[in-house]
Amino acid sequence: MTERTYIEAIRDALDYEMRRDDRVFLLGEDIGAYGGAFKLTAGMQDEFGTERVLDTPLSEAAIVGAAIGAAYMGMRPVAEMQFIDFITCCFQMITNFAAKSHWRWGAAVPIVIRGPAGGGVGGGPFHSQNVEAYFHHTPGLKIVMPATAADAKGLLIAAIRDPNPVLFLEHKFLYRHIKGEVPDGEHVVELGTAAVAREGTDLSVVTYGAMVHRACAVAQQLRDADGVSVEVIDLRTLKPVDYDTVYASVRKTNKVIVLHEDQLTGGIGGEIAARIGEDVFEWLDGPVVRMGAADTPVPYAHPLEHAFQPNEDRLREACRKLLAY
Amino acid sequence: MKRYKAYDPPEYVSWELDPEELERFDATLAADPARKAVIDALDNDALLGLYTALVRARLHDVHLKRWVKNGVITKAWLATGEEAVTVGSTLALDRRGPDGDVVGPMIRNASACLEMGIPLEQMFGAYLAVDTTPCRGRDIHIGDLAHGVIAPVSHVGSLMPVMVGCALGFKMKREPRVAMTWVGDGASKNGEFHEGANFAAALGLPVVTFIQNNQVALGTPTSQHNKGAFPAFADAYGMPGAVVDGNNVLDVYAASKLAVDRARAGDGPTLLVAETFRMGGHATHDEREARELFAPDVFAAWGKRDPVGVFEAWLMERGVPSSTLSTLEGEVDAALEAAAATALSGRASAQPDPGDLLEGIYA
Ligand SMILES: Cc1ncc(C[n+]2csc(CCOP(=O)(O)OP(=O)(O)O)c2C)c(N)n1
Ligand SMILES: [Mg+2]
Numbered sequence: 065m066t067e068r069t070y071i072e073a074i075r076d077a078l079d080y081e082m083r084r085d086d087r088v089f090l091l092g093e094d095i096g097a098y099g100g101a102f103k104l105t106a107g108m109q110d111e112f113g114t115e116r117v118l119d120t121p122l123s124e125a126a127i128v129g130a131a132i133g134a135a136y137m138g139m140r141p142v143a144e145m146q147f148i149d150f151i152t153c154c155f156q157m158i159t160n161f162a163a164k165s166h167w168r169w170g171a172a173v174p175i176v177i178r179g180p181a182g183g184g185v186g187g188g189p190f191h192s193q194n195v196e197a198y199f200h201h202t203p204g205l206k207i208v209m210p211a212t213a214a215d216a217k218g219l220l221i222a223a224i225r226d227p228n229p230v231l232f233l234e235h236k237f238l239y240r241h242i243k244g245e246v247p248d249g250e251h252v253v254e255l256g257t258a259a260v261a262r263e264g265t266d267l268s269v270v271t272y273g274a275m276v277h278r279a280c281a282v283a284q285q286l287r288d289a290d291g292v293s294v295e296v297i298d299l300r301t302l303k304p305v306d307y308d309t310v311y312a313s314v315r316k317t318n319k320v321i322v323l324h325e326d327q328l329t330g331g332i333g334g335e336i337a338a339r340i341g342e343d344v345f346e347w348l349d350g351p352v353v354r355m356g357a358a359d360t361p362v363p364y365a366h367p368l369e370h371a372f373q374p375n376e377d378r379l380r381e382a383c384r385k386l387l388a389y
Numbered sequence: 390m391k392r393y394k395a396y397d398p399p400e401y402v403s404w405e406l407d408p409e410e411l412e413r414f415d416a417t418l419a420a421d422p423a424r425k426a427v428i429d430a431l432d433n434d435a436l437l438g439l440y441t442a443l444v445r446a447r448l449h450d451v452h453l454k455r456w457v458k459n460g461v462i463t464k465a466w467l468a469t470g471e472e473a474v475t476v477g478s479t480l481a482l483d484r485r486g487p488d489g490d491v492v493g494p495m496i497r498n499a500s501a502c503l504e505m506g507i508p509l510e511q512m513f514g515a516y517l518a519v520d521t522t523p524c525r526g527r528d529i530h531i532g533d534l535a536h537g538v539i540a541p542v543s544h545v546g547s548l549m550p551v552m553v554g555c556a557l558g559f560k561m562k563r564e565p566r567v568a569m570t571w572v573g574d575g576a577s578k579n580g581e582f583h584e585g586a587n588f589a590a591a592l593g594l595p596v597v598t599f600i601q602n603n604q605v606a607l608g609t610p611t612s613q614h615n616k617g618a619f620p621a622f623a624d625a626y627g628m629p630g631a632v633v634d635g636n637n638v639l640d641v642y643a644a645s646k647l648a649v650d651r652a653r654a655g656d657g658p659t660l661l662v663a664e665t666f667r668m669g670g671h672a673t674h675d676e677r678e679a680r681e682l683f684a685p686d687v688f689a690a691w692g693k694r695d696p697v698g699v700f701e702a703w704l705m706e707r708g709v710p711s712s713t714l715s716t717l718e719g720e721v722d723a724a725l726e727a728a729a730a731t732a733l734s735g736r737a738s739a740q741p742d743p744g745d746l747l748e749g750i751y752a
Contacts, residue, residue, distance in 0.1 A: 120588065121588055124584075125581045129551045129554055130550055133554020133557065134558035136534065136558070137554075137555050137562070139562075157551075157581070161551060164528075166750070168528045168530070169531070227752035228751050
């Protein structure tokens with residue numbers, strides 16, 4: 065075990081997989097000598113060379129297309145979006161080429177597309193988005209978003225080894241804001257498994273990414289102030305969702321809030337809430353509540369972004385309201 | 390070759406050799422010494438191999454047209470008049486299978502699939518959604534890594550970066566293999582094509598790309614959607630480029646072979662421009678509208694340049710007996726006939742199972 069930041073854990077996973085498997089390589093913009101926009105890959109080109117830490121032209125569709133083609137030919141590409149917002153430029157390659165490939169003609173596409181997502185850093189409309197909902201609709205993709213340093217490593221290793229196209233969403237606010245004990249060497253967190261981030265008995269908050277930390281903080285406040293016990297489920301994999309773990313929590317607490325940093329309307333919380341309503345209705349003692357960001361672009365100014373994001377005050381009040389139901 | 394009144398364009402039905410076209414054919418071959426050397430090195434078998442593949446491409450499409458006419462399928466996408474572009478280039482590849490070269494054909498390049506070795510009955514079976522074809526009725530497009538064929542998506546241009554990625558894989562694995570793809574004049578206006586072209590050039594990847602200018606994109610003539618010069622693209626991206634006569638299978642073959650050899654030797658990508666003409670519709674459903682896109686004399690001029698007819702005349706001028714050619718044609722036709730029958734019986738016996746619908750979403 066070594067204490068690492070979230071970003072160091074991601075770097076550790078890349079290092080580990082690059083050493084373990086020479087089919088694994090990185091491609092993206094400015095990731096080589098420059099070390100990446102967040103310095104995540106700093107120094108890696110010195111160690112692994114210019115081919116395996118490949119600086120590409122500023123061409124997101126070509127980056128993903130090249131990853132797909134190289135994967136068909138037996139490589140294990142890990143493509144970086146400098147900011148995950150730019151993934152819209154390769155939407156076509158991901159949703160039509162990569163995602164449908166195995167189902168259409170049996171050709172697996174073992175690629176990872178990773179990059180910094182999420183807000184809280186004043187990044188504005190084009191450097192703070194959460195893109196999971198755009199892709200959750202597409203059969204054939206997997207989507208992952210870790211909340212802890214240990215999970216960041218273990219999930220990324222699992223994503224690289226997975227035979228499917230995996231979107232690996234890193235929360236940029238967490239990069240250097242959180243630390244944790246991270247297992248050295250081999251550490252795999254199976255995709256499709258949620259975690260109980262905090263145990264509780266009175267209400268469940270189902271969430272992921274940076275919101276896991278916000279939910280745990282609110283759970284502690286409610287424990288201290290109201291003496292209630294809130295369980296926090298960290299989905300970790302957003303597609304496919306580990307509904308077993310979600311439903312087990314709902315059966316225990318009978319009340320649930322689905323929370324995400326992404327905008328509310330059309331967010332993945334709607335799908336999760338609908339399924340809870342269909343599948344464990346008898347276990348519910350209140351409405352399935354969704355909470356997400358305002359239905360606007362991500363604002364630039366700090367007070368605006370604070371108002372935009374689901375914040376602790378709003379979550380605490382939503383919990384109290386549902387607990388009183 | 391035999392002409393089909395019900396299926397061939399009128400210019401082909403009444404086709405007769407115009408001696409000027411044979412002169413043009415020869416003049417093209419003589420114009421470029423490097424290409425000429427490639428062609429001079431072809432033995433009789435290789436020449437007849439090109440002929441056979443051209444005939445296979447043409448008759449494959451005739452069979453599909455017959456199916457459309459008989460109501461077996463509702464429409465088909467054909468390469469009538471453009472066969473030499475795909476055939477000449479594909480035959481310049483190493484077609485040994487899973488460890489050989491790879492192609493990324495669009496639907497108008499079906500003959501690339503045929504020549505890479507996808508069985509004829511699978512090609513026909515794909516149209517009929519037969520469960521035993523590589524796409525198992527899930528998609529009409531076809532691909533099979535065992536034959537080095539990447540299945541396209543419908544979105545034109547998208548193959549380009551993927552083929553570039555195959556080439557990246559070859560380069561990283563130090564494998565002397567080459568990726569090839571074809572981009573229509575219309576598709577060449579798509580961003581993915583340009584991203585891919587620049588990516589290939591910037592990284593020096595072994596990919597050979599054709600801009601297949603058949604003078605039209607669906608219902609819009611090239612002159613209307615493109616004001617630039619296709620041959621200038623190569624220079625703009627910093628890679629070698631050349632123009633080929635897309636109705637001259639030997640010219641296409643020679644230019645392809647030079648580009649493929651260069652790529653295989655580690656000397657990077659090439660962008661070739663093939664000038665040709667779509668003699669039919671975008672697909673079989675719009676042949677009437679397609680005839681209205683160009684003046685009759687344009688069809689007449691390109692019709693004289695039938696890539697099969699002129700090459701046949703060229704071979705006969707070199708002493709190949711017409712009986713040899715008609716024997717080959719008969720063999721190809723019989724094989725296609727048998728494959729079509731197999732595919733049809735597969736449609737009856739090997740329907741995709743709705744119970745399998747959810748299977749294979751993930752690998
Ligand atoms: C991205 C995209 N837009 C539109 C279409 C619909 N479409 C199919 S083929 C075609 C024209 C393609 O023209 P070109 O690239 O010149 O190829 P050709 O059909 O002439 O071989 C169009 C518009 C498509 N398949 N993909
Ligand atoms: Mg065209």
